[in-house]
Amino acid sequence: xxxxxxxxxxxxxxxxxxxxxxxxxxxxxxxxxxxxxxxxxxxxxxxxxxxxxxxxxxxxxxxxxxxxxxxxxxxxxxxxxxxxxxxxxxxxxxxxxxxxxxxxxxxxxxxxxxxxxxxxxxxxxxxxxxxxxxxxxxxxxxxxxxxxxxxxxxx
Numbered sequence: 318x319x320x321x322x323x324x325x326x327x328x329x330x331x332x333x334x335x336x337x338x339x340x341x342x343x344x345x346x347x348x349x350x351x352x353x354x355x356x357x358x359x360x361x362x363x364x365x366x367x368x369x370x371x372x373x374x375x376x377x378x379x380x381x382x383x384x385x386x387x388x389x390x391x392x393x394x395x396x397x398x399x400x401x402x403x404x405x406x407x408x409x410x411x412x413x414x415x416x417x418x419x420x421x422x423x424x425x426x427x428x429x430x431x432x433x434x435x436x437x438x439x440x441x442x443x444x445x446x447x448x449x450x451x452x453x454x455x456x457x458x459x460x461x462x463x464x465x466x467x468x469x470x471x472x
Contacts, residue, residue, distance in 0.1 A: 330379060330391040331416065336461055338377045338396035344460055348433050349418055351380035351392060358395065374398040383418075392416065406462040408438060415456065415464035423453045426467045434460040 335341040345351040360375040377395030381387070408414055420426040424441050431437060438456035445451055454468040 328390050330393045331413070332393040332395060333416075333463060334400070335377070335394050335396050336400065338394045341459065341461055342378050342380060342394045344433060344435075345380055345392060345394070348429060348435075350383045352383075354379045354381055354391060403462070406438075406458055406464060408456050408464050408466075415466045417466040417468055420467050420469055423455050423467045423469045427455045427457055430457045430459070430465065430467070435465070436462070438464060 333341070342351075342353065346353060357378050358376060375395045375397055377393065379391040379393050382390055382392055404410065418426070427437070427441060436458045438458055441453060441455040443451055443453040451471040452468060453471075454466055457465050457467060459465060
């Protein structure tokens with residue numbers, strides 16, 4: 318018998334803190350077809366009551382992720398003023414690891430990301446899963462070094 322979850326929840330969004338939120342939002346719109354939702358956000362200290370955000374300004378936008386329609390989840394890209402220092406990027410760093418996009422051709426998608434200012438974090442790899450399906454993937458980074466997994470499945 319399956320145990321029901323403790324909460325009734327629906328996935329809404331993932332936040333990505335950016336050094337230049339406008340440029341990073343443009344990258345995700347241009348490369349992956351994410352769509353900007355309105356309104357643009359601009360929150361000041363009065364709206365930020367938690368201790369970790371006190372004394373900051375947040376500006377940014379929500380981008381509708383591709384493939385889920387108008388009610389689908391978003392990638393929230395915010396810039397903070399002030400920002401703190403960033404830890405080194407790595408796919409195996411503790412915490413949120415990456416965002417993944419399913420693409421038709423991983424090598425071609427990787428080339429587009431690199432041409433648009435991203436960077437490679439390894440090579441294109443294909444592996445058979447225990448269910449007998451092949452997955453091809455590659456890790457890349459967006460222009461601000463956030464890890465992206467590009468993946469393609471075969472039957």
